Amino acid sequence: MSTRSRAKAARRRAISEHTLGSGPADLFSRPGGGERAVTVHVRLPGDALDAADEFVALADSAGAEVVGRFSHRRDAPDPRTFIGRGKVAELAAQVEALEAALVLVDQPLSAAQERNLEADLGCRVLDRTGLILDIFAQRARTFEGRLQVELAQLKHVSSRLVRGWSHLERQKGGIGLRGPGEKQLEMDRRLIGGRMQQIERRLSKVRRTREQGRKARRRRQLPVVSLVGYTNAGKTTLFNALTGASRLAEDRLFATLDPTWRRVDLGAGTAAVISDTVGFISRLPHDLVAAFRSTLEEVSDADLLLHIIDAGAEEREHQIEQVEAVLSEIGAEAVPTLRVYNKVDTTALTPGRLNDDADGCAGVRISARDGVGLDELLAAIAARIAPLRVRRQILLAPEQGRLRAQLFRIGQVLEERYTESGWLEVAVELPHHELERLCVREGLLPERITEWQAADMPC
Template identity: 50%
Template sequence: MFFERPDAGETAILVHIDFQDENEREDSQEFLELVRSAGAEPATLLTGSRHRPDSRFFIGTGKLEELREALQVHGAELVIFNHALSPSQERNVEKTLKCRVLDRTGLILDIFAQRARTHEGKLQVELAQLEYMSTRLIRGWTHLERQAGGIGLRGPGETQLETDRRLLRARIKAIHKRLDKVRRQRDQNRRARERAEIPGVSLVGYTNAGKSTLFNAVTNSEVYAADQLFATLDPTLRRLELDDVGAVVLADTVGFIRHLPHKLVEAFRATLQEAAESSLLVHVIDAADPDRDLNIEQVEQVLAEIGADSVPVLQVMNKIDLLDSAPRIERDDEGMPTAVWLSAQDGRGLDLLHEALTDCLAEDIIDMTMTLAPEQGRLRAGLHRLGAVREEHFDDEGRTCLQVRLPRREFNQLMARLDERASDYLPASMRGSEDWEE
């Protein structure tokens, strides 16, 4: 945007290095999927192992020469590293090979830029790109000196690099300001849902775990879903009706990935805040992935980073169509659901997911018999409108006997509309002192 770099084609040479430190290791298969998701054509994958990265080129001089030969053989003009390079390492490799070099962070940012559809999503991606770019501006404009010159314009002026940095800082500040406005709007909508006591449920999980496919299956939506990394970038909210719970807001969120660039987590904090303030997180897991335990760990790390590690979690073991496994619900010692095994692709187990969501969210259900006098017809009609009446009959004195079952919050709202005291109708065992005192 602000500086010159070598042009790059679509054919790429990939570089993957294994380090002794497990925390530094990346997955080469996931790397290939990332590259394909970005639209590049992998020509070959160069692998190697080192104790630690080289401070100048990240890789050794021997591997650098091997990389030069691979570029000539395949006619490639792009090198992609499955690692985060420092600005100087990236610059040194580009200068030596005379080709474009991209690291893992830049690759993920490129995918995000392609996927962003909403105004908010584009702003978040641009912010992450500009902050990433700000450390790499020094590579360009070395051929320019001071801007100002000529009669009447002489003076120290400022270098093009300084101008670019100033423009970039101004743009970052402007984006932060606009995202703050988006964040305030989200907070306002969230508070409105809380006042209406509508639970929020967020789908989270490793990228390509099947969150969007599950979201579409549960809500009958048509959110874009594909067998590729980061198919979903922009969050989508849909209303879902659950028995004994009522309306629920279900959110489909961006997928996580190991070593997700910190700048992306920061840029998408407004979006991820939806998950942090949910009533329940549905952690969608690819049950057929051999690295599923590691993926679960990575998702939990990001949830902790955004402050969502204290939100209750229901695990969904997806893609059982790829396993010899039947749909089922796993429960803890208290009978609460902890995991649901299902297939979002063929629909097996979706009924069990509804059951598990209901059990997790319907913590306070009123199930009782009410006896209403003839003049209390408005209350009887209100209960019927809510679908809360299970049985109804009349006694010898003409009173209506109702067997009702509904969420406590709906009962509270109905009583408030009718200007009635809810405690007058509840048995003593159902009265919460903090809820019913005037």
């Protein structure tokens, strides 16, 4: 039997041992850890930088034992194997010499490219998207997180089904037994589609629960501050330092997946809700962004974002660009942001506040691990939050009921009454950037917005 035939037979046996729809881990046959792996880094002309070390860190975070590294430069991907026939032969020799059981490719592969590489190399092949999904599947702890990861995995695996067995073709119909019946491949696709619909229904219920939580926080008039940043920038360590929590903080990529909220006192009688969120990374799979929509909505609905930056990272500017790109993708680019340069203990930088030309705070340098610069950070957060929420009296026309519903959703409606002409006056407290969004997207006229004081409208 040829190498290609043996690889196909092994892959079919591995897949057939699992039942679709029983959980994220059932989609792939994965050991718990310690797999011997070879990483393949292919740099294309459009790549911003060489991120081979980051991909090795990703493999280590997934539990793989990296025993070899293979680097290659190409002007364009090979349509069959991505790396080309000659490089496949070199890679196969390295895999055999190192007795590796897994090849990890730092590029998104098509289903055909992945199957062709597995056939030529005689071992399992995983692209960047599959590796990140595997890490997320390991780290998800909450019910919502597991559903989100499983949904992303199902979307990814739906294009990689290879079974086409004909043992179900006896399901034929008609007097002359016209045509074949449902094949195993078609049955798998139907099962996956049904499971995805079931997960979407469950996630919709979770999203409603999240929305209720956001409304409760708005009723308490507590501003929400979300920690965002590149993975392994130190968000969870800072979260623990600010709130006194004891969340697990590890020096590895995607150590945090499920969001958490805690109240923190900012001094002078003010407080805020701090949320720790999942880290971002370059070329974050779109399926993950879509599946984690309800989680990422917490970021876009925040009053202030703390962009945590690893001050000692060599690719610091690139990481900042990637985080800002993801924020723009999820609609959070308009949320006020304060940059926090963490891990200054690993650099020669001095902790403290960074002033801009307008004598404002452009950022804060801290060490979350050592607790250095946290007082300056809390003062900067309090100064940024103070003008973020505004109280306005808004005049709505009778046909603007949809806009009234949005005011209830994004802010705290203090009072409302109808005028003699049938218009509605609404007193609302809401984030300033949300008010700007309403003016731009909903056509809310500035002349219908006035400052509000408690005596403006009688109860």
